[in-house]
Amino acid sequence: MFVLIPLFPLIGVLLNGLLGIRFFSKRVVHTIAVGAVGLSFLASVGSLAGLLRSAEPIIVKTFYSWIPGSVVRLLGGRAASVSFDLAFRYDSLAAVMTLVVTGVGLLIHIYSIGYMSHDKSCARYFAYLNLFTFAMLILVLGANLAVMFIGWEGVGLCSYLLIGFWFTKDSAANAGKKAFITNRVGDFGFLLGAALLISVLGTLDTAGITAAVESGSMSKGLSTAAALLLFLGAMGKSAQIPLYTWLPDAMEGPTPVSALIHAATMVTAGVYMVARLHALFSFSGTALTVVAVVGALTAVYSASMGFVQNDIKRVLAYSTISQIGYMFIGLGVGAFSAGVFHLMTHAFFKSLLFLAAGSVIHALSGEQDMRKMGGLRKSIPKTHAVFMIGALAIAGVPGLSGFFSKDEILAAAFASGSYGVWALGLLGAGMTAFYMFRLIFLTFYGPERVDPEAKHHLHESPNVMIIPLAVLAGLSIIGGYIGLPHVLGGGRWFAAFLASSTGEHQVQLAAGTEILLMLVSTAAALAGIFGAYVVYLKNEGRPAERFTARFKALYQVVAHKYFVDEFYNGVIVGGVLRLGRLFTWFDERVVDGLVNGAAWLTRKAASLSMGFDTHVVDGAVNGIGTVHRLLSAGLRRLQTGYVYNYALAIVLGIVIIISLVVTIL
Amino acid sequence: MIPINAVFGLGLLIFFIGLFGVLFRKNLVIMLMSLELLLNGVNVLLAGLSYHMRSPRGSIFAIFIIIMAVSEAAVGFGLVLSYFRQKKTYDMDEFNELKG
Amino acid sequence: MIAGLIFYFFAALAVLSSLFVVTRKNAMHSVMYLAFTVLSVAGVFFSLQAEYLGAIQILVYGGGIVVLYIFVIIIVNLNEIKPERRKLFPRMFIFSLPALLFLQVINVLFTNRPTPPAGPEAGLSFISFAEMLFSTYLIPFEIASILLLAVLIGAIIVARKKLLHDPD
Numbered sequence: 001m002f003v004l005i006p007l008f009p010l011i012g013v014l015l016n017g018l019l020g021i022r023f024f025s026k027r028v029v030h031t032i033a034v035g036a037v038g039l040s041f042l043a044s045v046g047s048l049a050g051l052l053r054s055a056e057p058i059i060v061k062t063f064y065s066w067i068p069g070s071v072v073r074l075l076g077g078r079a080a081s082v083s084f085d086l087a088f089r090y091d092s093l094a095a096v097m098t099l100v101v102t103g104v105g106l107l108i109h110i111y112s113i114g115y116m117s118h119d120k121s122c123a124r125y126f127a128y129l130n131l132f133t134f135a136m137l138i139l140v141l142g143a144n145l146a147v148m149f150i151g152w153e154g155v156g157l158c159s160y161l162l163i164g165f166w167f168t169k170d171s172a173a174n175a176g177k178k179a180f181i182t183n184r185v186g187d188f189g190f191l192l193g194a195a196l197l198i199s200v201l202g203t204l205d206t207a208g209i210t211a212a213v214e215s216g217s218m219s220k221g222l223s224t225a226a227a228l229l230l231f232l233g234a235m236g237k238s239a240q241i242p243l244y245t246w247l248p249d250a251m252e253g254p255t256p257v258s259a260l261i262h263a264a265t266m267v268t269a270g271v272y273m274v275a276r277l278h279a280l281f282s283f284s285g286t287a288l289t290v291v292a293v294v295g296a297l298t299a300v301y302s303a304s305m306g307f308v309q310n311d312i313k314r315v316l317a318y319s320t321i322s323q324i325g326y327m328f329i330g331l332g333v334g335a336f337s338a339g340v341f342h343l344m345t346h347a348f349f350k351s352l353l354f355l356a357a358g359s360v361i362h363a364l365s366g367e368q369d370m371r372k373m374g375g376l377r378k379s380i381p382k383t384h385a386v387f388m389i390g391a392l393a394i395a396g397v398p399g400l401s402g403f404f405s406k407d408e409i410l411a412a413a414f415a416s417g418s419y420g421v422w423a424l425g426l427l428g429a430g431m432t433a434f435y436m437f438r439l440i441f442l443t444f445y446g447p448e449r450v451d452p453e454a455k456h457h458l459h460e461s462p463n464v465m466i467i468p469l470a471v472l473a474g475l476s477i478i479g480g481y482i483g484l485p486h487v488l489g490g491g492r493w494f495a496a497f498l499a500s501s502t503g504e505h506q507v508q509l510a511a512g513t514e515i516l517l518m519l520v521s522t523a524a525a526l527a528g529i530f531g532a533y534v535v536y537l538k539n540e541g542r543p544a545e546r547f548t549a550r551f552k553a554l555y556q557v558v559a560h561k562y563f564v565d566e567f568y569n570g571v572i573v574g575g576v577l578r579l580g581r582l583f584t585w586f587d588e589r590v591v592d593g594l595v596n597g598a599a600w601l602t603r604k605a606a607s608l609s610m611g612f613d614t615h616v617v618d619g620a621v622n623g624i625g626t627v628h629r630l631l632s633a634g635l636r637r638l639q640t641g642y643v644y645n646y647a648l649a650i651v652l653g654i655v656i657i658i659s660l661v662v663t664i665l
Numbered sequence: 666m667i668p669i670n671a672v673f674g675l676g677l678l679i680f681f682i683g684l685f686g687v688l689f690r691k692n693l694v695i696m697l698m699s700l701e702l703l704l705n706g707v708n709v710l711l712a713g714l715s716y717h718m719r720s721p722r723g724s725i726f727a728i729f730i731i732i733m734a735v736s737e738a739a740v741g742f743g744l745v746l747s748y749f750r751q752k753k754t755y756d757m758d759e760f761n762e763l764k765g
Numbered sequence: 766m767i768a769g770l771i772f773y774f775f776a777a778l779a780v781l782s783s784l785f786v787v788t789r790k791n792a793m794h795s796v797m798y799l800a801f802t803v804l805s806v807a808g809v810f811f812s813l814q815a816e817y818l819g820a821i822q823i824l825v826y827g828g829g830i831v832v833l834y835i836f837v838i839i840i841v842n843l844n845e846i847k848p849e850r851r852k853l854f855p856r857m858f859i860f861s862l863p864a865l866l867f868l869q870v871i872n873v874l875f876t877n878r879p880t881p882p883a884g885p886e887a888g889l890s891f892i893s894f895a896e897m898l899f900s901t902y903l904i905p906f907e908i909a910s911i912l913l914l915a916v917l918i919g920a921i922i923v924a925r926k927k928l929l930h931d932p933d
Binding site: 667670671672673675677678679681682683684685686688689690692694695697698699701702705708709712713715716719720721722723724725727728729731732733734735736738739740742743744745746747749 | 783812834
């Protein structure tokens with residue numbers, strides 16, 4: 001059953017991509033695309049049902065022996081048969097991921113019908129969307145790292161295609177390139193890690209790796225190395241420090257694309273991968289610590305930039321980076337299921353936020369700068385309502401899904417003793433609340449700063465866009481309850497469900513401590529909201545301006561994203577360019593010099609040979625003539641005409657002959 | 666018995682004296698006379714060989730040589746006479762019509 | 766013994782007179798010494814038991830050629846010849862050639878001694894001479910007579926004053 005899940009989007013891609021661009025009308029394209037994802041979603045639900053019913057938690061289905069087995073000598077000296085198959089693995093983790101991808105994807109596809117109604121490259125867009133869905137599904141269903149990598153690269157490609165969808169715009173094309181190339185750097189680490197695993201364990205199978213690690217056939221050092229290399233790939237895909245710079249620029253793409261790829265699915269691929277290989281990461285404690293620390297730092301760092309961004313989508317982009325940091329914190333402290341839990345809830349509210357932002361932009365006929373918004377609460381009330389729900393969820397207000405997932409992560413961090421990580425997480429939570437509500441207040445409240453021209457066209461979005469928003473809002477509210485912790489009366493079903501694929505993780509905390517932690521994080525969230533209220537609503541941003549004026553340097557640094565992009569451009573890109581110029585110089589001077597030198601040598605040799613020809617050869621020929629002339633001049637003297645000279649000659653001849661005869665005889 | 670070496674020596678002497686005469690004299694007539702000396706010298710050699718070998722062959726050959734000498738002298742003198750009529754001189758140095 | 770003495774006497778005479786032949790400036794003197802040489806050589810022939818050869822020598826050479834020379838000298842007035850002058854260097858070179866030849870011939874002649882035949886040869890008598898002349902050497906003898914005839918005619922033609930293709 002679960003094999004069908006990626007099949008429908010594939011069909012959708014082929015139909016829309018090959019035929020749709022030319023032949024199909026918009027309605028047909030929409031139907032095919034949405035229908036494909038819809039069917040895929042149904043298949044996911046069906047597969048989940050099957051999984052819950054069946055006794056085994058894991059199903060693996062092999063299609064095709066991709067690289068047949070060959071005996072290789074591994075790093076440790078053992079001989080093993082290494083082979084890679086095209087195989088899918090369906091377990092609880094895969095079930096969750098497929099449901100999220102297809103479910104949220106379906107809603108975004110429906111939303112896109114409305115959002116992209118003006119665009120003429122409709123078929124291409126939906127083909128790409130389907131292709132992306134297909135690739136993502138391959139990624140999550142892969143039974144080994146090789147198949148996962150196919151999906152990994154596939155989503156990378158699709159993000160390039162979709163970010164640069166309006167490729168005629170230079171900034172969009174560049175953003176697409178930036179995303180792909182930055183991803184590539186991460187993929188480099190992924191491949192190295194995979195190679196290391198092959199050489200040590202002889203397998204890339206999830207099951208095989210888990211078994212091998214647990215049986216101890218890998219040293220701590222090697223497992224750390226492999227884990228960190230793989231994490232490098234995750235950093236690229238999931239936009240953590242230092243490979244995050246592509247995500248803010250990726251906002252050049254259409255907003256639904258941002259929602260799907262950069263909120264709900266692709267950026268979470270890294271989280272998924274770490275969760276899949278939890279055995280490897282757990283075994284190497286160092287790697288886990290690195291994951292947690294990177295996540296924590298990213299969370300805070302990125303949140304700080306959300307304070308000063310003026311583009312509505314960019315605030316959400318930095319928010320995404322920050323929230324993924326939270327997921328890694330969860331993974332890093334060993335609470336793998338907590339990280340995945342946050343992944344799911346984040347998919348709900350972040351895509352909700354993005355789509356709602358898209359709705360705002362659509363209403364304002366393309367305006368994205370928050371400084372030109374304000375007071376939209378009255379004009380687009382439905383958008384405002386769903387937006388508010390999303391903001392509350394992400395801020396971690398109790399009762400909504402975000403609270404449960406974020407809290408589980410923080411509790412796990414606290415419980416594992418990583419108090420530094422916990423502290424950073426708490427700080428980040430507060431910051432998240434602050435910048436999120438800054439966005440809300442700037443956009444929907446306060447005086448209207450809208451352009452008169454845009455104001456003229458101000459209208460609520462069509463239902464086809466509102467309905468997915470509503471569904472997502474609902475999910476954002478209730479989605480967290482399946483992970484309700486014990487202490488609040490729940491059964492932690494989610495974690496239990498995931499235990500079969502991500503390992504058990506018991507939070508050893510006293511009930512009282514846990515409640516205390518919850519209160520602390522709630523306080524942080526409320527403090528953030530209140531702060532935003534004070535600064536932006538009550539005082540209409542004046543405190544912010546005063547702060548900016550006093551700490552101008554700090555503001556400049558943060559506003560310019562800590563100049564990281566400039567750093568990368570200068571050092572890495574510039575370095576590569578300089579290297580290229582060096583090689584060009586080398587080529588021109590040395591290689592061309594050699595070639596020219598060879599040509600010069602040839603010319604010299606030719607002139608030498610010509611000289612030889614004229615002087616020596618011709619000289620010899622002329623010399624013969626000269627000798628001849630001299631000889632004949634000399635010999636002519638013999639013909640004196642004097643008879644008696646001839647007589648003398650006769651005598652001379654006789655002398656010679658007789659001498660010869662005498663000597664020979 | 667006359668030693669063969671003596672005959673040889675005689676013959677050679679006469680021969681070479683004649684050779685000297687042919688090469689060294691400008692006078693045409695004397696040159697021709699020296700030619701006769703050459704031939705005489707050869708005849709002496711031949712006679713000596715004939716004596717030594719106790720065979721008449723040598724002297725027969727000498728007879729023939731004498732015949733040759735006579736004929737050659739006759740013709741030669743005819744040439745000399747006609748040449749002298751043209752050139753009015755016997756100086757060998759003047760005989761250079763062949764010089765080209 | 767006596768034959769030897771005769772031989773040496775005539776030999777010396779021949780050499781001496783031949784020397785004078787080539788060295789006299791006066792052509793008449795040269796002719797006279799030529800006559801002496803011829804007669805001396807005839808004497809040598811007699812001492813070498815080649816009587817017929819000696820007789821022919823006297824007759825032909827002495828009576829014929831020498832007389833011929835005398836006549837030619839008288840006819841052409843040979844005393845109008847300028848004195849001889851030769852350059853030294855050519856003289857030495859010319860001198861060396863016959864000298865070389867002389868040396869080589871001596872070398873050859875005196876190193877290879879001809880040996881007398883073992884068996885009986887014809888002998889030196891006149892009879893054997895005549896026999897050999899008319900048997901083995903008959904053809905050369907006949908040809909020689911033809912040659913003399915040709916020479917006779919030729920000499921006359923060559924010495925004529927008038928040209929052959931005279932139109933008369």
